[in-house]
Amino acid sequence: MRIFRILNNNAVVVIDGPQEKIVMGNGIAFQKSRNDIVPKNKIEKIFVLHEASSEKFQQLLATLPEEHIELAENIISYAEGYLSSPLSDHIHIALTDHLSFALxxxxxxIPIKNKLLNEIKMLYKSEFEIGLWAKKEISNKLGIEIPEDEVAHIALHIHTAKLDAPSMSESLKQASILSDFVQQVEEFVGEKIxxxxxxxxxxxTHLRFALNRISLGEKFDPIDQDMMDLIQGKYQTAYSYSRKILDELSKEYEIEFPESEVAYIAIHIQRLLK
Incomplete structure (x- = not known):
């Protein structure tokens, strides 16, 4: 492979057959010029992206500080090892761009805030652990201390880059629903949970699985009528409020909770009341 364009000291564009590829490696472009052969022992990563994505990634590699790019790549490599799974190639664009801007x-x-911090921490525990590792890595490499709010942002980027994960918008929607739900339950209970x-x-956990099933269009098993009667009678107040909360969430986010979920959520609310 020969160098077609140098993006920075650690990244070059090559033409390999009919494809344009981005090749990365520490010092891969050091003292190199166009048409020079790419040293194989320097190659660490090779990307074949869609045309629009490739152009965006090249712009980032050519304009962002190299230490920011290196940090993002280190975080991605650590995440893939921690999760024992490859991540979508788009993470190299999304996380690099986000991380540099945040730093x-x-x-x-300028303070960084994330109103969904608690929900992301609860929903995506493995990804949040990766974010905490990134926090230490950033501190060690740049001497910059990022807040937990930024850790949560990194965690969400990692989560949505998993090959079987929902989109960023769907993940944010789920976290927002949970945030609104908890806030309303706390108002009903009269104290912070x-x-x-x-x-x-x-x-x-229960609500998260319910939201996943709704998102996937899966059917819910109907609740036994005797159980439903028992919950409505014994936990009347909790059931009434469960109905109120889920109806409001349904209107706000245009989703539909089955009757069985109203009853099961009522049980959880009753436990919190105790």
């Missing part, structure tokens, strides 16, 4: 904001003293409590985790 510049932090250096300028302890996130480490088993009842809170059961509630979030």
């Amino acid at each position: 510049e904001r932090i250096k300028q003293g 302890e996130e480490s409590s088993i009842n809170y985790q059961r509630l979030i």
Whole structure:
């Protein structure tokens, strides 16, 4: 492979047969020029992206600080090892662009906020652990301390890059629903719910699986009528509020919860009341 275009010291564009590829490696373009042969021992990653994505990635590699690009690649490599699974190629564009912008904001003293921090931390635990690793890596390499809000942003990027994961918009929608849901339940209970409590985790886990099934269009098993009558009678207040919350979420996010979910959520709310 011969160099077609040098993007930075660690990335070049090559023409390999009919395809344009981006080749990355530490110092791969050092003292090199167009048409020089790419040293095989320097190659660490090769990307074949769609035309629009390739152009965007080339722009990032040519304009962003090399240390930001290197950090993003280190985080992606760590994530793929931690999850034992490859990530979508688009993560190299999305995370690199996001991370560089976030680091510049932090250096300028602009605060980074993530209103879905708690939900992302609960929903995507493995990805959040990767974000915490990234926090240490950024501190060690650049001496910049990123807040947990930014850790959550990184976690969400990692999650949506998993090959079987929903889109970023769908993941954000799910986290927003959970955030609104918890807020309404806390208002009903009259106190903030302890996130480490088993009842809170059961509630979030149950709702998360329900949302996944709704998103995939899967059918829910109907609840036994005797069980339904028992819940409506014994947990009347919790059932009434479960109905109110899920109806509001249905209107806000244009989703439909089956009757069985109203009853099961009522049980979880009742546990929190106790």
